[in-house]
Amino acid sequence: MITIAADLHSHSGYAGGVGKISLEKIAAAMQMKGIDVFGTGDCLFPPRTAELQKQLTETSDGLYSFPGNSRFLLQTEIIISTRLIGYPRKIIAHHLLLFPDFTSIRKVQDLFRKWGMKNTIGRPFLTSENCVQLEDQLFELQNVHPLLEIIPAHIMTPEGIFGSRNNLTSLKEFYGGFIDRIRIIETGLSADPSMLQQIPDLEKLTFISNSDCHSSALNRIGREFSLIRCKHLDYPSIIEALRNNRIEMTIEFNPAEGRFFLTGHRADRQGHDQAVSFTDDYPQDLTCPICSRKMNLGVWQRCNSLKNPQITGCHRKFIHLIPLVEVIASSLGIKSVNSVSVIKIYNRIIAIFGTELALWQSDQIEEQLDKRIPQKTINQICAVQRGDFIFDPPGFDGYYGNLLIGAH
Ligand SMILES: [Zn+2]
Ligand SMILES: [Zn+2]
Known part of the structure; x- marks a missing residue:
């Protein structure tokens, strides 16, 4: 195989x-x-x-x-x-x-x-x-x-x-x-x-x-x-x-990260001076408590409504990941993933590991990445590999979730 x-x-x-x-x-x-x-x-x-x-x-x-x-x-x-x-x-x-x-x-x-x-x-x-x-x-x-x-x-x-x-x-x-x-x-x-x-x-x-x-x-x-x-x-x-x-x-x-993850209304909607979003306790008729209009059901709630809690045991192996160029850009505080400094570091890392997948699968990231890679970038790559990143607040009503790497 x-x-x-x-x-x-x-x-x-x-x-x-x-x-x-x-x-x-x-x-x-x-x-x-x-x-x-x-x-x-x-x-x-x-x-x-x-x-x-x-x-x-x-x-x-x-x-x-x-x-x-x-x-x-x-x-x-x-x-x-x-x-x-x-x-x-x-x-x-x-x-x-x-x-x-x-x-x-x-x-x-x-x-x-x-x-x-x-x-x-x-x-x-x-x-x-x-x-x-x-x-x-x-x-x-x-x-x-x-x-x-x-x-x-x-x-x-x-x-x-x-x-x-x-x-x-x-x-x-x-x-x-x-x-x-x-x-x-x-x-x-x-x-x-x-x-x-x-x-x-x-x-x-x-x-x-x-x-x-x-x-x-x-x-x-x-x-x-x-x-x-x-x-x-x-x-x-x-x-x-x-x-x-x-x-x-x-x-x-x-x-x-997704724009329709949670049920809610964003702050700039008519009748709103603040945003509202729900995780588990949400109005079943989807009426917004602020503007009284109907909210779209978030993906999180939609999945939950289809679930049978009796089905237990996770048999699907998966990991969450962020594309490497985005991790590098975030570590440098740069918005564009196409910027010259991001691509330069990306190419250096690929020259060391061969491919991006090989980097994520490596248990020797810190040892292999040399001094030419900024320490902050190394730290964020390791945090992402550990799964230490969240989207807070999560996405809702058309807004992407806000990425925080290494929050723990
Ligand atoms: Zn499609
Ligand atoms: Zn509303």
Whole structure:
């Protein structure tokens, strides 16, 4: 068995809102971060398919490389929507699709054409009228190739399958008879395994974590990823490992950083002269005690509402981490992670450890980092490695949590 670091959800320049992102830059960033396998993003969008096919070479079954050691896996995100009886609004849920080869991509493009779906953006829509039609479509997708994988993405965000916007109480309501083919979920930036593992529908599923990045920046690529135990470094082995829950651990954002972590209203809302946010004791009808308007349910409370406390015992290994460039910037009191002094220290550290992942896995950080690295930076790196950082106050109502490193 080998352990690989995989970040299987990204977007290209075609997803909108971002410029062109070159595979060359991504490959260089992967190398520094220590990411072995990276999801290409947007592989279903025909211009992107052509670009990938032209630039990548298959190096092992279903994995492709840009010249060098990088390994890419063909991946896209799609937005699935349908109507369910008893729900006034359409259910919308983002999903990852992982493809074993370019032939399967072309077959799915044909299906989209047959169904009349516009495949004109990086992250296309798959819409269906009701759950019966959706079930048929999902089976047709799966029948393209036994190793094609359909994974609910960032499941607790508003447009994730279990998010507060959808307000679903079970996965079966959405997937119907296809439910047994859902074997993996993506935790997303807004939740971690400790928040999800008591949710009955997720108990038997594999949890993976991905960056969902729209850029090749060092604080975006691999900001979340999974360590997977595989038989070989190829696509069939990765899918086999994911389906059999061979996750060594996931590397996660601290969800308290997220903008919708807690239920609350920020200070600059109408009728407010101060902010209000809730952890466990919150008004059940979500009425704000200050302005009397309705608050959005935070991810923390949404997870708790789905949990069964009878499910005990944490069997998901994970750690919270902050991208190294952000730790360096914070230690220097600099806002921009792209500043020359941050990059200079980053490169020095990578020259010593080889990759960012190797740094985080090292038990000799203080010994290995020499005098050229500021002591404050070393201290903060060690604090982050110990998990000694918090977001206080946590994020709520559109505000990110406030990072404090080494508070203990
Ligand atoms: Zn998404
Ligand atoms: Zn309010």
